Amino acid sequence: MSEQTTSTAAPVSTSGGGADLHIVDVTKRFGSFKAVDDLTLTIPAGSFFALLGPSGCGKTTTLRMVAGLEEPSAGRIVIGNEDVTHKKPYKRPVNTVFQSYALFPHLDIFENVAFGLRRSGSKDVRNEVEAMLELVELSTYARRKPTQLSGGQQQRVAVARALINKPEVLLLDEPLGALDLKLRRQMQIELKRIQTDVGITFVHVTHDQEEAMTMADTIAVMNAGQVEQMGAPMELYENPVTTFVANFLGQSNLIKGELTGKTGGDASLLVQGQRMAMPTARVHSERDEVWVGVRPEKMQISRAGTAVEGENSMAGVVTDASYIGVSTQYLVKLPWGQEVSIFSQNLSTEGPLGAGEDVVLHWNPAHTFALDASQDADAGAEKVEGDE
Amino acid sequence: MSAAPAPGAAAPADDVARSVGTKAWTPYALLSPGMLWLAIFFLIPTVMLARMSLSSGSAFAGDGTFTFSVKSLQWGNYGDAISKYVIDSPIFQKSLIYALIATVLCLAIAYPLAYTIAFKAGRWRNLLLVLVIAPFFTSFLLRTTAWSTILSDSSVVVQFMESTGMLNVLHAINTPDSWPTWTQIFPDGLTGENRVLQTPLAVILGITYNFLPFMTLPLFASLERIDIRLIEAATDLYSSAFTAFRKVTFPLSLPGVVAGTLLTFIPAAGDPVNAALLGAANDSLMGNAIDAQFKATGNYPLAASLSVMLMVVIVTMVALYVRRAGTEELV
Ligand SMILES: Nc1ncnc2c1ncn2[C@@H]1O[C@H](COP(=O)(O)OP(=O)(O)OP(=O)(O)O)[C@@H](O)[C@H]1O
Ligand SMILES: [Mg+2]
Numbered sequence: 273m274s275e276q277t278t279s280t281a282a283p284v285s286t287s288g289g290g291a292d293l294h295i296v297d298v299t300k301r302f303g304s305f306k307a308v309d310d311l312t313l314t315i316p317a318g319s320f321f322a323l324l325g326p327s328g329c330g331k332t333t334t335l336r337m338v339a340g341l342e343e344p345s346a347g348r349i350v351i352g353n354e355d356v357t358h359k360k361p362y363k364r365p366v367n368t369v370f371q372s373y374a375l376f377p378h379l380d381i382f383e384n385v386a387f388g389l390r391r392s393g394s395k396d397v398r399n400e401v402e403a404m405l406e407l408v409e410l411s412t413y414a415r416r417k418p419t420q421l422s423g424g425q426q427q428r429v430a431v432a433r434a435l436i437n438k439p440e441v442l443l444l445d446e447p448l449g450a451l452d453l454k455l456r457r458q459m460q461i462e463l464k465r466i467q468t469d470v471g472i473t474f475v476h477v478t479h480d481q482e483e484a485m486t487m488a489d490t491i492a493v494m495n496a497g498q499v500e501q502m503g504a505p506m507e508l509y510e511n512p513v514t515t516f517v518a519n520f521l522g523q524s525n526l527i528k529g530e531l532t533g534k535t536g537g538d539a540s541l542l543v544q545g546q547r548m549a550m551p552t553a554r555v556h557s558e559r560d561e562v563w564v565g566v567r568p569e570k571m572q573i574s575r576a577g578t579a580v581e582g583e584n585s586m587a588g589v590v591t592d593a594s595y596i597g598v599s600t601q602y603l604v605k606l607p608w609g610q611e612v613s614i615f616s617q618n619l620s621t622e623g624p625l626g627a628g629e630d631v632v633l634h635w636n637p638a639h640t641f642a643l644d645a646s647q648d649a650d651a652g653a654e655k656v657e658g659d660e
Numbered sequence: 661m662s663a664a665p666a667p668g669a670a671a672p673a674d675d676v677a678r679s680v681g682t683k684a685w686t687p688y689a690l691l692s693p694g695m696l697w698l699a700i701f702f703l704i705p706t707v708m709l710a711r712m713s714l715s716s717g718s719a720f721a722g723d724g725t726f727t728f729s730v731k732s733l734q735w736g737n738y739g740d741a742i743s744k745y746v747i748d749s750p751i752f753q754k755s756l757i758y759a760l761i762a763t764v765l766c767l768a769i770a771y772p773l774a775y776t777i778a779f780k781a782g783r784w785r786n787l788l789l790v791l792v793i794a795p796f797f798t799s800f801l802l803r804t805t806a807w808s809t810i811l812s813d814s815s816v817v818v819q820f821m822e823s824t825g826m827l828n829v830l831h832a833i834n835t836p837d838s839w840p841t842w843t844q845i846f847p848d849g850l851t852g853e854n855r856v857l858q859t860p861l862a863v864i865l866g867i868t869y870n871f872l873p874f875m876t877l878p879l880f881a882s883l884e885r886i887d888i889r890l891i892e893a894a895t896d897l898y899s900s901a902f903t904a905f906r907k908v909t910f911p912l913s914l915p916g917v918v919a920g921t922l923l924t925f926i927p928a929a930g931d932p933v934n935a936a937l938l939g940a941a942n943d944s945l946m947g948n949a950i951d952a953q954f955k956a957t958g959n960y961p962l963a964a965s966l967s968v969m970l971m972v973v974i975v976t977m978v979a980l981y982v983r984r985a986g987t988e989e990l991v
Contacts, residue, residue: 340895340896341895341896360895361895361896362898362900367896367897370889372887372889374887374892376890376893376894377912378908378911387894391897391899391903392898433897437897437898
């Protein structure tokens with residue numbers, strides 16, 4: 273229904289359906305532990321919104337509060353213009369695709385999908401269910417029991433069962449978590465297609481950053497019950513505002529530096545005695561002590577002595593080079609002992625640089641970002657290597 | 661003991677590997693003790709019982725022996741059993757109906773109990789489970805006798821039932837005199853005008869009490885297995901708490917309901933103790949009738965044919981019931 277380009281721009285509001293979802297100052301305590309800590313989010317109608325964060329950061333808890341399965345300790349939840357904070361789950365215009373699917377084992381696929389329609393007293397259950405099964409390509413399985421389906425098929429039933437009720441907001445709690453990589457990629461495309469077709473607001477929880485980036489219009493990165501940063505995938509990746517986001521979404525090289533001045537749109541930096549420049553708009557620090565960040569693929573690596581004009585640069589020694597076809601991953605040791613990583617496209621005809629070679633690293637100042645140095649430089653980092 | 665057995669241990673491990681190869685035998689090997697037990701203590705006695713039910717003779721009359729001949733099968737024993745215990749006095753029907761009522765009462769009491777223990781008890785769960793089976797630590801006879809005190813005419817319970825008019829209502833529930841003899845299950849009402857002990861209700865309550873754990877435990881087992889997320893999914897799909905129960909929780913607990921009702925109904929239908937201790941002297945059930953024919957009269961063939969009859973009817977009822985319940989989407 274909506275014209276959706278492969279946009280990474282601001283979420284597209286569609287006339288297709290769905291309603292804005294506002295989570296306002298919501299806190300959820302379990303005993304003295306805050307699973308969700310003063311969370312505020314606005315999710316525009318019709319958008320595909322991803323809630324991305326490491327295990328235990330409060331994603332499921334947030335969804336459960338929106339669905340009404342958990343009551344917030346404080347704050348409000350508003351769908352469209354209606355405050356639903358204290359409404360029973362069955363009175364909310366919201367449906368959930370559960371992390372474990374939670375299909376009813378005693379009912380066949382048809383009845384699973386028809387469940388919500390039968391409760392809300394729909395007139396034309398039969399045709400609607402058949403149309404929905406058609407959409408998720410499960411028509412031939414209507415009379416099977418959930419246990420007789422594969423994981424991917426069960427997942428589609430779970431989506432169909434929620435979607436058929438045409439909720440204002442569809443909540444998806446890691447719906448693809450149990451699937452293998454190939455099937456997951458396939459389902460991501462399928463889910464995205466369905467969302468574009470029906471135009472309902474999707475809130476998709478995941479801890480797979482690639483999944484969030486490929487599917488969502490807008491991503492909120494959560495950590496320890498709070499939103500670290502929210503925005504379009506490209507914005508989050510190119511211009512992270514915290515070390516957690518810089519490390520959790522892809523990788524980042526963070527080097528200690530000092531902000532020495534701002535003139536107009538440009539800021540100047542001093543990094544281990546070396547002057548560098550960057551756009552002021554990419555400085556996310558109140559203090560002068562900063563982490564100077566550059567993504568590994570934004571850094572270029574050249575033999576020592578290569579002239580680099582108008583770019584930020586620093587010298588180093590290659591400690592490791594792994595050739596992986598499409599690119600070569602280098603580890604380069606900087607004079608003060610820190611190691612940075614560089615993903616370099618294999619454009620030269622001479623083959624990769626070897627370990628022990630003196631090199632110069634350089635990058636476009638516009639690719640530099642600066643983060644408050646009081647943060648842990650490794651926040652969110654383990655996840656990138658550990659997962660997937 | 662630590663290092664020495666190591667080389668030796670390799671040999672049994674090899675044996676295990678080999679026996680896995682011939683695993684076609686494993687199920688039979690595992691089944692055989694149970695099969696042997698069933699053969700000795702169930703199959704053979706059942707055949708002997710059936711044979712006795714078609715024999716003639718008496719333990720106390722003549723030379724005290726029984727004759728069984730394939731040429732003259734004593735089907736008359738069954739005729740006697742039916743005319744005495746079905747037509748002249750409806751003891752057979754009464755046993756089944758008392759057991760049925762007790763089973764329904766058990767279900768009505770045990771379901772909320774098991775539900776609470778499974779879903780709402782939190783850290784009290786284990787304690788409550790222990791309490792459910794705690795009565796087993798005292799003798800069955802003793803506990804049943806205790807009920808004759810609880811239900812005695814001067815007891816608080818009976819006084820309360822009397823003063824609230826409950827007894828009048830229960831007394832009024834009877835099988836009208838105009839009905840034929842074989843339907844006279846409660847000729848004098850479910851209770852007396854001002855007493856409970858030695859009335860049908862006392863027997864039914866006794867059975868209900870005694871078999872309650874047999875209903876509660878299977879119900880608990882099947883309720884406890886239910887994934888809470890299924891119930892959440894139901895509420896997410898526009899079910900109120902009650903609808904979620906009706907459409908999800910209850911259907912998923914059906915295996916427990918079936919197991920519980922069978923474990924209650926089958927033994928209840930043949931139980932002699934509750935009728936003997938709590939019922940009126942003339943108000944005996946099948947268990948008592950069989951007991952009397954064996955011990956008092958020595959009419960083993962009649963007693964045996966009563967047993968066979970009861971068994972056949974129960975097995976038929978159970979088979980129909982399980983089939984019916986089986987079509988209701990057992991998981
Ligand atoms: N019912 C509960 N009682 C106590 N603590 C809870 C409860 N539910 C969740 N928590 C805690 O709240 C935190 C957030 O849990 P939540 O399930 O929202 O995490 P999540 O982000 O969905 O993680 P995952 O990616 O592993 O699913 C966790 O530390 C968890 O232990
Ligand atoms: Mg979760």
